[in-house]
Amino acid sequence: MATRRIQRTEESRRLLLTAAAELFAEKGYRQTSFIDIAEKAGISRGSIPWHFGNKLGLLEAVLDDRLHTVLTTFASPEGGRSGNPLDQVMGFIRLPVTRLFITLLAEAVEVDSPIRAHYARLHTALRQGVRARIPAEALPPGTTPEAFTILLVGAVIGVHAQWRVAPEAVDLEAVRTTIRALLPAGLG
Incomplete structure (x- = not known):
């Protein structure tokens, strides 16, 4: 009997996380x-x-859950096609969870946003996931892996936002090819 109750509790929690993630992606945190x-x-x-204490607790759980999904994807051999940082970050655009991240951005x-600190933590984790795959020796002299990571993640966030607004105007494969051509050897 206790096992069934635990299963129902976990199922309820999962349903709430999924519903909240979808609604936060569609309507934003404040409007949900x-x-x-x-x-x-x-x-x-x-x-x-x-389950979550309050709405902010629910948002934290959603972000933690979705961040775990993203980092698991980055860590898997298939997550970035070849494990290449560019492929991984470009692959991130197509993940359903990315819409949530862009909506919440x-x-x-906003300075007084209740989600600002959580979002900063999310960006930190994304940068760390990408940074772990960038060999310092592949970068041009004077370029740091940290700065390159910020640039790459930032570019992809911008590309993703443009693609969500006007998917017919943004050819993701052409963007990938262009970025690859601009990258130093060993990263593209």
């Missing part, structure tokens, strides 16, 4: 209510504070 999340998940809205840049 407990009622919206509960209806989408098919679970009582009282379950949200029981607009809110996270």
Whole structure:
């Protein structure tokens, strides 16, 4: 009996995380209510504070869960086609979770945003995941792996935002080819 209760609790938590992630991606954090999340998940809205404490606790759980997904993808051999940093970061654009990150970016840049610190942590983890794959010796003299990582992740965030707004105007394969041509040997 206890095992079944634990399974139901975990299932409820997973349904709430999934519903919240989808709604935060569609509507943003501030525009999404407990009622919206509960209806989408098919679970009582009282379950949200029981599982997560409050809305910010739910957002933290969503970001942690989705970040884990991204980092697991980066760590897997298939995650970046060849393990190449460019392929990994460009592959990130196509992940469904990336829409969530882009939607929340607009809110996270506000100084008083309740998600700003969490988003900074997300960016740090993304940079660390990419940085781990950049051999310092492949970079031009005077270029640091840290600065290159920031540039690469930032470029992809910008490309992704443009692609989400006007997918017909952004050819992701052409962008990948162009970035690859601009990269130093050993990175492209």
